[in-house]
Amino acid sequence: MLDKLGFLVAVARERNFRRAAEACGVAQPTLSAGIKGLEAELGVLLVHRSSRFQRLTPEGEKVVAWGQRMLADTRAMRQELQVARGGLAGHLRLAVVPTALALVPLLTLACRRRNPGIRFTILSHTSEAIADMLASFEADAGITYLGNEPLGSVRSVPLSTERYRLVVPAGSRWSGRSSVAWAELAGESLCLLTPDMQNRRIMDRLMQQAGVEPTATVESNSIVALIAHVRSGEWMTVLPESVANTLGSAAGLQAIPLVSPDAEYRIGLVVPQQDPTPPLTAALLAAAQEATSGAALF
CATH class of the missing domain: 3.40.190.290 (D-Maltodextrin-Binding Protein; domain 2)
Incomplete structure (x- = not known):
């Protein structure tokens, strides 16, 4: 079921079957068949479609929300198992407001010093997009403004003061x-x-x-x-x-x-509320706290 949920989440994100299939690394017929199979398994229509994507059904919206959480939990479980097998390694996705991009190397450097097996993808987004990406678990962490506009349910570590x-x-x-x-x-x-x-x-x-x-x-x-x-x-x-x-x-x-x-406005690291916290996210939080405690980095 997880693969099928991944197909549905990708369709919800891309709003396009072809792009969703490319994002999942499968052929479009495979993706379409997977979503149809998920609909049959759950007994509900999830996607309104003709020859192309139209919109999610109300049931589809609910399944996407559950799917995002289940996929995030599965990713966290795999990280835990990786740690047990031989150390922390993996891929962290950071979404950053453009004005904070200059801070990112300091944070990634602090994290890599502790955990050289971690890789990063860093993307520039608006603060509103970052909040959405954290809520849907499309990003593992964000660097954005704190206490100025709503962020949703997140943990945060202040990094710097913007002047x-x-x-x-x-x-x-x-x-x-x-x-x-x-x-x-x-x-x-x-x-x-x-x-x-x-x-x-x-x-x-x-x-x-x-x-x-x-x-x-x-x-x-x-x-x-x-x-x-x-x-x-x-x-x-x-x-x-x-x-x-x-x-x-x-x-x-x-x-x-x-x-x-x-x-002055505060900029900080924000991560989705997950219990337990995924190991890679915990490593990033620890690196941020270590970096800011030194004061010289930020």
Whole structure:
């Protein structure tokens, strides 16, 4: 049954039979037959379909939720058995908000020092997508904002405090400033992250608090694209301190503290609530706690 549940979960995620079959590494007829077999076994229709996927039935939605939990528990069981056979090894999937990507190597390094058999896949997503991926067990862990927008049922370890910098071209009229007030951004040519990013929603709120109507002449979900536009000399952007220091200095840009208000937001590692905690997830949590206790890493 687990294979069939995996087919159904993939279809629910992809909303497409062909892509779901590719994700499962099977032919599309095999996937379709598996779902039909699951329907016959459970005695309910799970998927409305004609020649293509239409939607899940209400019963299908319930089975997907159960299937996600069962598959996650099975993965955790296999990890436990791997530990018993000879040490911790396996694959961790991390979903990270773009503004926190600069923190990831510090966390993965701390984890790999303890457990060299662990591999990582790191994907950049919005905070809302990360919450959904944790709820559906599509990601083992996330790095996102804490205490700002709902995250669901998760465990968390604070990693850093996000402070904001105005990133400008070297030699601009802003160069040499020790700080810039948010109110001074009124009417300036800004390139910012897209509104689906929590960082952008934070920026908008801070500007509104300073009496500035948030406007951006360029929006992108890529920080690299923002940096490239600032380097052109026609724009400036607002980025977290860690990103500004990592990318801005490499691009020859200047990062200036933004004040009035002096804003800080917490970034942390979040993992789904599972009992018992899967061994790989527990290793990642332990590495995060060890790294943050040293303070120097974050």
